[in-house]
Amino acid sequence: MKKFFLSTTVLAIFACLLWATPFTAIKIGLKYTTPLQFAGLRFFISGLLILPFIKDLKFKILESKRRWKFVLWVALLQTTFLYGLFYMGISYVPGALGAMLIGAQPLFAAIMAHLMLSNDKMSWKKVFAILLGMAGVCIISLGRSDFVFSTTIPLGVGILILNNIVGSTGNVIVSRDAKDMPPRVLASFSMIIGGIGLMLASIPIENPSWNFNLPGEYWISLGWLAMVSAFAITIWFGLLQRPNVKVSNLNTWKFIIPIFGAFLSWMILPDENPDTISIIGMVIIGCSLLTVNYLNRKAI
Template identity: 45%
Template sequence: MKDHPLSSIPLLAIIACLLWSTAFVGVKTGLQYCGPLAFAGSRFVLSGLLLVPLWWSRRPRPATVLGNGGLILKVAFFQTFALYGLFYLGLTLVPGALAAMVIGASPLVSAVLAHYLMPGDRMTPIKTVSLLLGLIGIAILSLSRQPWTSPAGLSELIGIGVLLLANAAGALGNIFVSRHGSALEPVFLNSAQIFIGGLGLWLLSIPFEEPISLTNPPSFWAALIWLSFLSASAFSIWFKLLRKPSVKVSELNLWKFLIPVCGAILSWILLPEEYPTVWSLGGMGCISIAIIIYNLPALLNPAAGLPDRR
């Protein structure tokens, strides 16, 4: 049975993306008081622990965990350690709104990698047009920073490159979950990988950064708690969707085009030093049109469900 365009898959994907879109403000707030590795590591260790009560009553057998240990470590490395280590580093170089929109290129990276690594998940004309429009939006945002005119612009260009590498790491993590994650309950897999990845980031921070100070203001602790909650909830939703046989990695990740738009708007509202420009609005427009084009067939013909788009 095909999924209705307003069924649980799109709805859950939108909820996860809306949760993720709030991360940019929270991370920029926390980085004012703490190094990126220590902050990221603390966030994800706490996220993993928050999920333990949700899977403990149906915890897998030790033999199942050991048999899937390689998968857990791979997902932990790509989906948390590499993705968020690069993400937090990139956010020290670029404004929150710009970071939100660069992370919006993740559907393009996911689609290209899935084309080569996931059987049956190929590029299609509609998917290609949507992704190219999204890429044009990212290019507009990147070039609008004029990196050739100042050291600050060059730093932001480097930050954009770091964030694109983060996109690639996250896409590989998604592919591993989609291909090999069926033996593990998604909440347990998320809890394990996010805790291990966070612990790795925290350990890496020890020789390079100062430990988190207990005297940090309430805004820091509020950001840390919120970020830990959203990671626990959003990733659990996402892993559940990736396990559905009808869901393709590239198509699910197209919903992530919502993240840059919502994340940028929240950054402009909540971060006093950030504001919209003609270029940023133009880039957001391209990204929004990409989402509409991709989903237009299903919206025009809801009785047919989500088309295969081949």
């Protein structure tokens, strides 16, 4: 039973389930503060939440000094640049288009893994399975009513594509170079540093207010987002460091995030109900995941 709950599949699905929950909390938080400031606080607190769960913290800090350049690089790629680009890009495009572009991350992860790793090459079958998953995400996204074209769309598309490249490169670097670093240590230190980076970037870009006399719903949303990041990113870093886990295969599980997100909306929001287009998209994503898992088992 313990082996089942620690399996890569179960942990990947759990991390994606966590990542599907923040959208409402983000909307609440952004009513009271600017995007980069809010994201910076979120990840700074996330990193602090992990610290008490690191054994021999003082020793781990001393050990990590040897690899401070690597930790800084991960912090910039996986937190500061990734979420800075995400919040900037998503503000320039309709929600449906943004969801499709973010949903394309598994394809970018497969491409970057193919270019940077010798043991994670793309095949036509894997490309087909990933494109199938992307088609499912597009179908779900196009079912939304906010797909309206504007002059800012090309800029937003470019920023979100760069966001996918940055995030995928960060995944590859963690998988390739972090074998000797405990996932909690890497997640904690990188999020603390990355969160500080986002808050510093918010000062010249957003000129945010630092008045924190805000309603309770703001602090509840910030606390939830911090916990989600602390758990999900620690789990994801741990999975990327497993010797038998390939970056391209692991990232295909992110296709289920829009499925979880849709189910949560149907359960929580009174005006959200299942529709045919979303169901078709979910079935296609399911076929994509089954195909990838079949290819994985066949390769073993």
